[in-house]
Each structure stands twice: as structure tokens, then as C-alpha cells.
Amino acid sequence: MSDVVRFLIRRLLLTIPVLLGVATLVFSLIHLVPGDPAQAMLGDGASPQDIAELRTNLGLDRPLPAQYASFLRAAIAGDLGTSFRTGQPVTRMIAERVPATAELALAAMTVAILLAIPLGIVAAVWKNTLADHAAMTFTLAGISIPNFWLGPLLAIVFAVELGWLPVSGRGTLAHLVLPAVSLGLALSAILARMTRASLLEELGELYVRAARARGASPAAAVLNHAMRNSLIPLVTIVALQFGAVLTGAVITETIFAWPGIGRLLIQSIGFRDYPMVQGCILLIAVTYVTVNLVTDILYGVLDPRIRLE
Amino acid sequence: MMRLGLAIVAIVVLSAVLAPWLLPWDPSVQDLPNRLQGPTWQHWFGLDELGRDILARVLLGARVSLLVGVVVVGVSSVAGLIIGAVSGYYGGRIDQVIGRIMDVLMAFPGMLLAIALVAVLGPSLTNVVLALAVIGWVGYARLVRGQVLRAREFEYVMAARALGAGTVRLLARHVMPTALPPVLVQATLGMAGAMLSEAALSFLGLGVQPPTPSWGTMINGGRVHLLDAPHLTIFPGLFLAVVVLGFNFLGDGLRDAIDPKK
Numbered sequence: 001m002s003d004v005v006r007f008l009i010r011r012l013l014l015t016i017p018v019l020l021g022v023a024t025l026v027f028s029l030i031h032l033v034p035g036d037p038a039q040a041m042l043g044d045g046a047s048p049q050d051i052a053e054l055r056t057n058l059g060l061d062r063p064l065p066a067q068y069a070s071f072l073r074a075a076i077a078g079d080l081g082t083s084f085r086t087g088q089p090v091t092r093m094i095a096e097r098v099p100a101t102a103e104l105a106l107a108a109m110t111v112a113i114l115l116a117i118p119l120g121i122v123a124a125v126w127k128n129t130l131a132d133h134a135a136m137t138f139t140l141a142g143i144s145i146p147n148f149w150l151g152p153l154l155a156i157v158f159a160v161e162l163g164w165l166p167v168s169g170r171g172t173l174a175h176l177v178l179p180a181v182s183l184g185l186a187l188s189a190i191l192a193r194m195t196r197a198s199l200l201e202e203l204g205e206l207y208v209r210a211a212r213a214r215g216a217s218p219a220a221a222v223l224n225h226a227m228r229n230s231l232i233p234l235v236t237i238v239a240l241q242f243g244a245v246l247t248g249a250v251i252t253e254t255i256f257a258w259p260g261i262g263r264l265l266i267q268s269i270g271f272r273d274y275p276m277v278q279g280c281i282l283l284i285a286v287t288y289v290t291v292n293l294v295t296d297i298l299y300g301v302l303d304p305r306i307r308l309e
Numbered sequence: 310m311m312r313l314g315l316a317i318v319a320i321v322v323l324s325a326v327l328a329p330w331l332l333p334w335d336p337s338v339q340d341l342p343n344r345l346q347g348p349t350w351q352h353w354f355g356l357d358e359l360g361r362d363i364l365a366r367v368l369l370g371a372r373v374s375l376l377v378g379v380v381v382v383g384v385s386s387v388a389g390l391i392i393g394a395v396s397g398y399y400g401g402r403i404d405q406v407i408g409r410i411m412d413v414l415m416a417f418p419g420m421l422l423a424i425a426l427v428a429v430l431g432p433s434l435t436n437v438v439l440a441l442a443v444i445g446w447v448g449y450a451r452l453v454r455g456q457v458l459r460a461r462e463f464e465y466v467m468a469a470r471a472l473g474a475g476t477v478r479l480l481a482r483h484v485m486p487t488a489l490p491p492v493l494v495q496a497t498l499g500m501a502g503a504m505l506s507e508a509a510l511s512f513l514g515l516g517v518q519p520p521t522p523s524w525g526t527m528i529n530g531g532r533v534h535l536l537d538a539p540h541l542t543i544f545p546g547l548f549l550a551v552v553v554l555g556f557n558f559l560g561d562g563l564r565d566a567i568d569p570k571k
Contacts (some may be wrong), residue, residue: 017538021413025422065498138560144554146505149528149546156535243418250424251509255532266513269428283424288418292505 007300015293022289026282027071030058030274041084041272057082058275065298080279085271090279094261100170103259104183104252105245109174109238111184112191120195124203125222135192142189147248151182151255168257179256183248189239198230205229232302239295243288249252311562317555321548334362336369336522345538349355355540358530363540366522367548373523374504374552377438381503382496384442389449389490394480396450396455407450414447420506427515437516441506445499456488463487490567497560499564501553508549524549 030037039046039055055061058081059070069078072079080090123135150251159167188261202208203226212218250262256261261280268276319355324331334352340360348355354363396407414422455473461465474483478567510516511525519526524545531541 018408018412018416021409022416025413026425029425029429032426035430085403140554140557144501144557145550146508146512146528146546146553148509148525149550152528152532152535152542153546156539160536205421243421247421248426249417251513253469254513264425269424269515274429277353277425277428281421282508284421285417 004301008297011293011296012208013301015289018289019286020103020160023072023075024068024284026278026285027068029278029281030060031064033274037274046249051120054084055171075282079276080184083268083276084273085276086274091278093264094274094279094283097259097261100258101246102248102251103170103178104174104249104258105242106181108184108187108245108248108252109178109242112113112187112241113123113238115188116191117195119192120199121222123192125218126197127200132196136196139189139192142192144183145185147182147186148251148255151178151252154178154182155256170258179252179258182255184253186248190241191234191237194234195230198224198233199226200231201228210268224291232299236295236299239291242291246284246288310336310398310558311566314555314560314562317551321371321555322375322457323488323553324368324413327364328372329393331364332364332365332368332466333364336361336365338362340348345534345541347538347540354544355538357462357527358534360536363527364564365542366527367524367545370524370527370545371548371552373434373517373521373550374507377434377507378503380438381441381445381507382499383453385445385499386449386492386496386500388442388446390403390488393450394451394457394485397454398461398476398480398484399441400458407454409460411447411450412526415445420444420509423510424513424515427510429437432515434517434521435505437510440510442501445503449492449495452491453488456491456521457484460484460487473474481543492563494560494567497556497563501556504549504556505553538561 021151023130024059033040036051036055038051038058038060042050042054052061059067062070066184079093080094082088083090083093086093098112119135119138123132126132157180158165166176167178169175199222203222205226208221208226211221216225249260250265252258253260253262261284264283265277265280268280319376324408338361340356342360343356344358344360346356346360352362352364354367357366376457391557392407395403417425417430423437426443427436430436430439436503461484463483464518469479469483507516508523508525508528512529513525514529517526518521521528527545528542528549531538531543531545534541
């Protein structure tokens with residue numbers, strides 16, 4: 001069996017207990033509700049019959065191991081139960097929202113990469129100059145400014161004062177700009193710092209000096225030689241930050257009334273629609289685990305040293 | 310940068326601690342006829358939707374935010390230190406079990422698990438602290454585990470073991486001190502993270518509940534008045550961003566200071 005196949009099998013097998021743990025934790029959520037979850041969902045005015053009926057519908061009247069087994073079986077089959085608020089299947093409601101969240105997450109990551117890489121290159125090439133200090137101060141500010149503050153400020157300037165962009169909703173490319181920028185800025189700050197650090201490391205390597213000695217211009221030495229190698233660790237950082245983008249999307253979607261999973265999650269929390277909350281959390285976590293898995297596999301396939309670790 | 314960070318943090322901590330004596334305005338007193346009034350010489354940050362002084366509420370909010378940061382970082386770092394040290398020192402099955410638990414907790418992106426926990430436990434300051442500590446210890450434990458794995462092979466640690474030092478003494482006197490500098494850096498950056506997370510949860514309506522002032526709740530409340538009274542949103546957010554920037558400067562500076570390569 002080749003190294004690559006062994007690595008793939010080992011990595012896939014390692015993911016199974018993580019997914020099982022994630023499902024167990026999500027299953028436990030409804031049992032962490034103080035008191036009776038059915039009572040909490042229906043409110044204080046609910047009749048005992050209604051509470052008993054909801055307990056039966058949610059399966060809460062069955063022994064815990066039986067509930068757990070049913071939850072796992074159904075989750076594997078893609079059945080996450082029925083929304084308490086709308087009566088529709090949770091999976092269907094989430095599936096309707098996936099494109100909006102995927103669109104926002106991809107746009108935010110694009111904004112982040114387009115901002116971060118030039119900024120990181122400038123900071124590394126002109127290390128310890130005013131440009132470097134300015135770039136790094138910008139990145140620290142980017143990390144420190146919360147997106148739930150930046151979002152409304154961007155809306156005041158670009159939607160209300162200048163009237164260039166719509167303030168909320170989804171539909172056209174213009175609708176995507178403010179949410180994507182507000183979500184992508186913090187990520188761009190982290191990526192720019194990583195680009196700088198990674199590029200600085202490569203710029204000190206002999207092969208870059210050799211390229212310069214062979215007559216490559218400073219720009220060619222950076223872009224064609226050092227930058228290529230420094231991009232490898234960035235792939236991992238982008239994947240790791242995908243989780244932050246998904247969490248950030250919960251807030252950004254709430255601010256800009258973006259009809260994605262994050263907004264659905266917050267609305268469901270408000271209505272104590274626990275099956276829907278469990279469904280959204282499970283989907284986001286599984287997506288995150290899958291993205292990390294794919295990144296690890298790609299990284300291992302590209303770099304033989306990772307496979308051997 | 311570290312000095313600037315230290316100065317920012319010191320000023321905010323002092324202002325928050327001394328707030329009741331510094332301010333002439335009670336943060337709960339309402340001046341309804343002048344509600345939503347912008348900044349004036351009397352009220353530097355203006356008045357909110359109920360005519361309450363925003364500067365007073367921002368400073369009181371700083372107390373809540375700093376309190377959450379200190380408690381979350383304190384609980385998470387102590388728990389992480391103990392669990393990480395046990396995991397790294399003993400290795401074997403204990404390490405594997407702790408490792409799997411950490412893998413599961415790390416499978417939830419960012420503060421999604423905190424959102425989920427607060428959603429089911431109910432919105433309150435205590436539940437916010439609990440939820441953030443539940444996700445917070447993992448980072449410290451991973452860091453400490455790595456340090457302990459390295460430190461237990463040091464010659465002076467092996468010598469102490471050979472001289473008959475017990476496990477607790479070995480860990481406390483010889484192994485753990487090597488892990489403390491990076492933990493200190495992580496704790497400083499963790500303060501920034503905990504304060505941001507608390508504000509985010511409060512912004513979503515899952516954290517501190519009114520009338521207790523929190524920067525997140527204030528920013529959320531100000532959204533309704535973005536057009537007629539943007540100062541409701543601007544000042545609490547500005548304070549939050551500056552404090553988080555201060556802790557980030559401090560954490561970065563500390564990291565550079567303890568980095569042997571520099």
C-alpha cells in the first residue's frame with residue numbers, strides 16, 4: 001500500500017471519532033436545557049397535554065440510550081427532525097439557506113485573500129520600514145475591530161450617507177459587498193500577518209539568494225520563488241480560519257438580514273426551536289470538520305513530510 | 310507596541326475600577342426629554358435612547374467586559390494548565406482520551422459551541438462565562454501539553470526524577486515553569502478574545518441582559534438609531550476595539566519578548 005493511500009485511510013479513520021463526538025455533543029444540547037425542554041419550548045402557559053405531546057414528538061419520553069441511537073441513525077440518514085416553529089423538516093430548511101451562507105463565506109474569503117496577500121508582501125519585502133509598520137498596525141486593528149461594530153459603521157457610510165450599496169438583504173452583487181467586507185476584514189488581517197511571517201522565512205533561504213545571483217529581479221525573486229513556497233502554510237491557515245468565517249457569518253447575517261444558516265440559527269434560538277438549533281450547529285461543525293479533513297489530505301498529498309509524521 | 314498596549318490596558322482598567330468615583334453621572338439615571346442627544350460638554354458621549362449618560366454606561370460596561378475576560382481566562386488557563394500537564398506528562402491512554410475530547414471541542418468553529426451552550430442554558434452573564442470557559446481551556450491545554458512533552462525529556466527534569474522527586478513536585482517545580490511564558494502570552498491574547506466573544510454574545514442577545522450595560526448590548530441597542538443617533542453605536546464599539554487592540558499589542562509584545570529567536 002502506498003504512503004498516500006495509508007495516509008488517506010488513517011486520516012479518514014481519525015475523523016470518525018471526532019464526528020461521533022460532535023454528534024454526541026449536539027445530541028446532549030437539548031438535555032442541557034434547565035428543566036423540561038418541552039416545557040421550555042412551549043412556555044409557561046402550555047397545558048400538560050401539549051407538553052406530553054411535544055415530549056412524545058421529540059422522543060424525550062424514551063430512555064436516553066434509545067434517544068441517542070435514534071438521533072445518530074437519523075442524522076446519518078440526513079434526517080435532523082422537524083422544526084418546532086414551522087413544522088417543516090430541519091434538513092430542508094437548512095438546505096434552502098446553504099447557498100446564501102456559502103456565497104457569503106466564499107466572498108468574505110476572497111476579499112480577505114485579495115487584501116491580505118499584497119499587504120503581507122509589502123510588509124515582508126519592506127520589513128521594519130514605515131510601510132511594514134503601517135501594514136502591521138492595520139492588521140492588528142483589523143483583528144481588534146469586531147465585525148458587529150464594523151458592519152453597522154460600513155452601512156452608515158456606504159449605504160446611508162453615500163447611497164452606493166444596499167443596506168441589507170440578498171439578491172445582487174451589490175448586496176454582497178458590505179457583508180463580505182465586514183466579515184472578511186478580520187480574516188484578511190490574520191492572513192496578512194501570516195503571509196508576512198511566511199514570506200520573511202522564505203526570503204532568508206539560499207534558493208532566493210541564488211535566484212537573485214542568477215539575475216532574477218527583486219520582484220521576480222519574491223513572486224516567482226519565495227512567494228510560491230510561502231503560500232503552502234497559508235492554505236492551512238485559510239482552512240482553519242474557515243471556522244471563524246462560519247461563526248462570523250452568524251453575526252454578519254444577523255446585521256445585514258442575510259438569509260443564511262447563521263440568521264436561521266439566531267432566529268431559532270429566539271423561538272427555542274431546539275431541533276433547528278441542533279441541526280444548524282451540527283451542519284456547521286460537520287462542514288468545518290470536512291473542510292479541515294480535505295485540507296489535511298491535500299496538504300499531505302502535496303507535502304510528503306506531512307504524510308510521514 | 311507593548312508599552313502602548315500596556316498603557317491602553319492600564320488606562321481602561323483604572324477607568325473601569327474608578328468609574329463610580331470619576332463620573333458625575335449615574336449610569337441608570339434617565340433624562341427622557343433629552344434622549345438620543347449627541348455629545349455635549351456635559352455628556353461627552355451623549356445620551357442613549359432612555360436619556361442615560363453613554364460615557365458612564367461605557368465605563369460600567371468596561372467593568373463587565375473586564376470581569377468576563379479575567380474570569381474566563383483565569384478558569385480556562387488553570388484548567389488548561391492542569392489538563393495539559395496531566396495529558397503530556399502521563400501520555401498513554403490518559404493522553405489519548407484527553408486528546409479525543411479536545412479534538413471534538415476543536416471541531417466546533419470559533420465560538421459556535423458557546424452560542425449553542427448559551428442558547429440552551431439561557432442568556433446570562435454566568436452562562437456566558439461558563440460557555441467561554443468550556444471552549445477556552447482547550448487552547449491552553451494543547452499549548453501546555455506540547456511544552457510538557459518537551460520539558461519532561463530535559464536532563465534536569467530526569468535528574469530530579471532520579472533524585473526521587475514525586476510527580477506533583479516534578480510538574481509544579483520543574484516542568485510547569487517552562488510552560489508559563491507561552492501561557493502568559495496566550496492569556497493576554499485570550500483576554501482580547503474573551504472580551505470580544507462576550508460582546509458578540511451580548512450583541513446577539515445571548516449574553517448580558519439589560520439594564521446591565523455591556524458593550525455588545527449597547528452596540529445592538531444602537532442599531533435601531535443608526536441614522537438619527539450613531540453615537541449610541543460608535544462609542545461602545547470604539548472602546549471595545551481600543552481595549553482589544555491594547556491586549557493584542559501587549560500579547561504580541563510579550564510573545565516577541567520571550568521569543569529566543571529575537
